[in-house]
Amino acid sequence: MSRFTIHDLAATIDARAASGGEASYTRKLLDKGPEHCAKKFGEEAVETVIAAVENDRDHLIAESADLVFHLLVLLKSRGVKLEDVEAALAQRTSMSGLEEKTARKRD
Ligand SMILES: N=c1c2ncn([C@@H]3O[C@H](COP(=O)(O)OP(=O)(O)OP(=O)(O)O)[C@@H](O)[C@H]3O)c2ncn1[C@@H]1O[C@H](COP(=O)(O)O)[C@@H](O)[C@H]1O
Numbered sequence: 001m002s003r004f005t006i007h008d009l010a011a012t013i014d015a016r017a018a019s020g021g022e023a024s025y026t027r028k029l030l031d032k033g034p035e036h037c038a039k040k041f042g043e044e045a046v047e048t049v050i051a052a053v054e055n056d057r058d059h060l061i062a063e064s065a066d067l068v069f070h071l072l073v074l075l076k077s078r079g080v081k082l083e084d085v086e087a088a089l090a091q092r093t094s095m096s097g098l099e100e101k102t103a104r105k106r107d
Pocket residue numbers: 009012016023024025026027040043065066069
């Protein structure tokens with residue numbers, strides 16, 4: 001079985017953004033603009049926090065899936081590619097998280 005990745009989901013979101021999309025939830029979100037996409041992302045983040053605090057594993061997985069989807073839609077709404085985020089992450093692999101935190105304070 002081939003593995004479904006976040007890149008596959010990003011490609012679907014790209015396709016929905018480019019389509020007519022009357023039946024597409026993705027397209028409906030994008031049509032409402034980045035502020036609406038950001039609000040939805042925030043709601044999903046809160047739901048993910050609640051699932052984590054309640055230590056509900058299945059709920060945490062489901063909410064995390066919603067959260068990743070809404071993050072990708074939010075990035076799309078602002079013209080940021082998943083590859084841009086990956087590049088930012090890749091730059092950090094040469095230093096520890098604590099070093100990266102210190103470097104941020106210097107910026
Ligand atoms: N992965 C997802 C995905 N995860 C979550 N969601 C939707 O995100 C919403 C988040 O939950 P909410 O509780 O906020 O839902 P809601 O109250 O119905 O949302 P609103 O009406 O307030 O916007 C739900 O409607 C979910 O169905 C997703 N919708 C789409 N996808 C993927 O995107 C693809 C394209 O979908 P369409 O754009 O609809 O064709 C799908 O095939 C999936 O692969």
